[in-house]
Amino acid sequence: MGLFEAMTVALFKAFELQNLLYVSLGTIIGLVFGCLPGLSSVVGLSLLLPLTFGMDPMSGMFLYAGVMGANPFGGSISAILINTPGTAVNVATCFDGYPMTQRGEAGRALGISATASGLGAVFGLVILILLIPVVRQTIMLFGPPEFLMFILFGLSSIVVASRGNMIKGLLGGGLGMLVACVGRSPITGAIRFSRDIQYFWDGIELIPFVIGMFALSEVIHLTVTGKTKIATRKIEGKISGVWEGVKDVFRYKLCFFRSSAIGTLIGIIPGIGGATANFIAYTVAMQTSRHPEKFGTGTPEGVVAAESANNAKEGGSLLPTVGFGIPGSVEMAVLLGAFILHGLVPGPLLIKENLDIVWAIIWGLVISNVLASTFGLLAAKILVRVSFIEVSIIIPVVAAISLTGAYANRGSIIDMLMAVIFGFFSYFMRRNGFPVITLVIGFVLGKLAEVSFFQSLMVSRGDYFVFFKRPLPLTLFLLLLVVLVLPFIRQKGRQKESS
Amino acid sequence: MRRKSWQVFLVGGLALMLMASAINTHEAYAENYPEKDILWIIPLRAGGGYDTYSRRIAPVMSKYLPNKVNVGAKNITGAGGVTGVSTVFKSKPDGYTIGLAAYPGLAVASMTMDIGFDPNQLTPLAQIAVSEQALFVSSKSKLKSLDDLKKTKGVRLGTTSRGASMFSFSLVASKTLGIDSELVTGYGGTSDIIPAIMRGDVDGAVLNLTQLKKYIESGDLKPLFTFTSKRHELTPDVPCVSELGVPEATVVQDYKMLFAPPGLPKDRLDILKKALVDSFNDKELLEWSKKSSMPLELKMDAEMKAEIDKMTKVYGQYKELLK
Amino acid sequence: MKKKEGIVFSALLCCLVGVALVSSFSYNLKTRMVPVIVGSGSLILSVMILLGELIPRFRQLFEVDLFTRDKIVSREKLPGKWDEKKGLSIAVFWVLLFAVLLFLAGFNVAVPVCVLIYVRAFGRQSWPASLTVTAMVWVFIFGLFQIIMDYKLFEGILFGGIV
Secondary structure: OOHHHHHHHHHHHHOOHHHHHHHHHHHHHHHHHHHOOOOOHHHHHHHHHHHHOOOOHHHHHHHHHHHHHHHHHHHHHHHHHHOOOOOHHHHHHHHHHHHHHHOOOHHHHHHHHHHHHHHHHHHHHHHHHHHHHHHHHHHHOOOHHHHHHHHHHHHHHHHHHOOOOHHHHHHHHHHHHHHHHOEEOOOOOOEEOOOOOHHHOOOOOHHHHHHHHHHHHHHHHHHHHOOOOOOOOOOOOOOOOHHHHHHHHHHOHHHHHHHHHHHHHHHHOOOOOHHHHHHHHHHHHHHHOOOHHHOOOOOHHHHHHHHHHHHHHHHHHHHHHHHHOOOOOHHHHHHHHHHHHOOOOOOOOHHHHOHHHHHHHHHHHHHHHHHHHHHHHHHHHHHHHHHHOOHHHHHHHHHHHHHHHHHHOOOOHHHHHHHHHHHHHHHHHHHOOOOHHHHHHHHHHHHHHHHHHHHHHHHOOOOOOHHHHOHHHHHHHHHHHHHHHHHHHHHHHHHHHHO | OHHHHHHHHHHHHHHHHHHHHHHHHHOOOOOOOOOOOEEEEEOOOOOOHHHHHHHHHHHHHHHHOHHHOOEEEEEOOOHHHHHHHHHHHHOOOOOOEEEEEEEOHHHHHHHHOOOOOOHHHOEEEEEEEEEEEEEEEEOOOOOOOHHHHHHOOOEEEEOOOOOOHHHHHHHHHHHHHOOOEEEEOOOOOHHHHHHHHHHOOOOEEEEEOHHHHHHHHOOOEEEEEEOOOOOOOOOOOOOEOOOOOOHHHHHOEEEEEEEEOOOOOHHHHHHHHHHHHHHOOOHHHHHHHHHOOOOOOOEOHHHHHHHHHHHHHHHHHOHHHHO | OHHHHHHHHHHHHHHHHHHHHHHHOOOOHHHHHHHHHHHHHHHHHHHHHHHHHHOHHHHHOOOOOOOOOOOOOOOOOOOOOOOHHHHHHHHHHHHHHHHHHHHHHOHHHHHHHHHHHHHHHHOOOOHHHHHHHHHHHHHHHHHHHHHHOOOOOOOOHHHOOOO
16 A cells, blocks of 8 residues: 555544544544643543454544644643643743743633644654654664753753753752652662662652642642732723634744644654653754743743754654554553554554554544634633633642642552652742753653663763764754854843943 | 531541451452452553453453453563562462463573562463474575575574563574574564664574564565474475574564462462463464464463473573573 | 742751751762752752841842842732632641542542632632532543543552552
8 A cells, every 4th residue: 555545544434423523532532631730641541441352443443543642732721720740841831831821811821832832743743754764764763872962952951941040040050960760770770769669660750740840739838828810900991812822823823833843853762751851842942043042031932942852752652653653652652552452563664564554543543633623712712711710629639630730640649648748848849949841850850861881881882982983963962052152152141232 | 617627527438438448458368269359460661462361361361260350460670570579479379360471481580680570480371372483594695504504604693682582582593593693682573673684684583483473474574494393384485493403492482471470379270270271262362372472371280390390401401591 | 928938948958958968978979969059049049048037137138130120029919808828727727628538438539629718718619619519520530540541540548549
């Protein structure tokens, strides 16, 4: 079957009533599971697997694609409205989405998220289709040295994101990296800081960490301040806000394309999670923006960057998954498991032997993203009301759902306790003027940096110059230097201007 | 005012009723086992081999249990698979909790660390599958046989970090076969290592043979030899370690074994075993196994015990190195 | 009051980083490399912060931003009567109570009890409103996990839950 023949076959299949229903059902599940912290599409897919055994594999794929496509947007809803990243890929959305809500611009933020998510996903899928013929070469581009440079790119943003008090910001990053060191060293396997406590052997789990950092610390913060509503003021006027959000995505076209491209690229690299794509896109947007100082205070640009990247990532991570049988993310690993349960063997031949299935997933993702975004735009006005409900009702609800999510993520009640500990820690950090963002960046990227650094050395048999011998890491390294120096030059320029 | 208090009663009463019904769910001790759903614990993450096997077999098992109860699979992960097994160990031996364990991973963990329980006390239920391993290299590699590997100094083998099964496999394989290897650790798993081999970042790796069937067919990877006692049907041209004169190396295989908590009454154990035997004769399941190249291999009682003992012995010899 | 808290918090951070750094030294080279490098850096930074808390003039040196010279410190204005100290003790008490109750008695007990306490006692909502919110949250969690997902929620160590 040729590429385009399979494409049309799958497209017709997608518009069969039964399959449309599956995609829609998947979209609903994806949205709900996305909204709820701790319940990601991984849990949703695992839940659906046994129900799909009897199904035609293609219908099953429409259902799965529905869940995966809608999930990141679902997660952004809770990130924007209640500062709780619904899934790991929405962490960066909190940084600007929630401050917008506090300003009374929740509708606008949701409008941005819906639009950027939908368009970002389509962007990622288009790149995926273009790259399918060269999938092997694309995957082989990235080894440990390239990996390390990408990670350093993300880590460099700790410096940029250190607001107000540089030292506190940097210390936050350091603390995050130290927290990531807990448990087995990924290289030597020795257990750090916690040899006697079995719980810590695998390190600190990301989901309870972010639930504590964002959701619970906000619960504590709101209780302490005694505010009655999340949004401090209501913006009245002819614009409902949602439409303004849609326009924002087109206003920040460059940011949108850059972030989508970064999201897709990071998605392609197997082994780097979606949270990383989100961060790197966000920080690059920050570094290249004309108003970097507004990031973290509720700039629409930040939401555009975060949300376009995490949906574009989906298309990117689908490339190694369907093209080569190597999961580009955790969700994709579950999808590969689903292939096997349906009697399909994933691997480099899937694209030849089951091209129609691959297209079914692509179309399923497109439809589900369109549905999710449409829902988002239509429902935004109602969702916005959350920010005007009395805080004394919101807080216990958010706390109960977050704690349940922290537990249900992998069935560990100690994870729930850890979330509480991180919640208090994060609250006191904020109270004393430490930015939470650098701590989270350090945590997410610290371990990956360690692994790729040592792997580069082992792979090259101890050659410290391995990073500068290949063209791609060298280019990335030079870019990194530019990005780090740029703000200083700009600041100099600005000072001259003002004087 | 009157209407309000009526509402209070309604809502409050409803909440209490639901609460009572929820708390009462675990009062099922009677002759008629099984009376409620059985929990099947998967010690590793969703999406991997353990997860796939569990989610495929558990519903089939429900079909063959008396009283039409459900077998629900749930991932309880942590400490490289130890947490899930530990949860099985601590559960009530009432036959409502069973769980998979990764051997020899579990044996190695209990030898090298304090995992808080003795795996030998678990009630063995059945071995459900064995994943045969092979040493893979890139099809463009200059290394073409075991002899080439032995002659090369510092063969870079890609693997996960210490503590996971794959690390133990790579180490025991190198020691038993006499390969001077340098283990490149830190990979997340098979899927990270495949591109690493193709790029030439590492020279080879010990990986699951059937799982990589398609990579052999596509000509990306090539197995040099399999860690089996006979040539594998998938790769009739590839020698096995027994014919290369190293039968000890056959312990380099991943055994997926099902356990119940210590002290499970025999009548309940027998019911579970019978359901498993029936499941493994289920036509649909067997067909699936073939189609998706996920081999099934049911072993129970003495046969299962013998496998466990063999692994414990061989891996015990390398205890110090595995620490 | 505020200043004292800052001193205590930064002193605690110093200790935390210090302990991590000291225990890192016992590992082999590859294991300790990252924690030692990051830990040393963090220790220096945390000592600087502690000094800054103690000596205000020293602190001003770090209050820089890469992009602007303006300070971006936006302290929210609190409603007039509200006592922050009281708020903090409520928050600490309630969140800890929630966690402990979840651990001991499981979700089926802790969720309704804690939600009700908050809405009724701290939120000062009417009884009907409090009970409705509580019932809704609890039915949602119970219905989603136990009924739709067939996912057994933790039942508390007092009722046979396994940690």
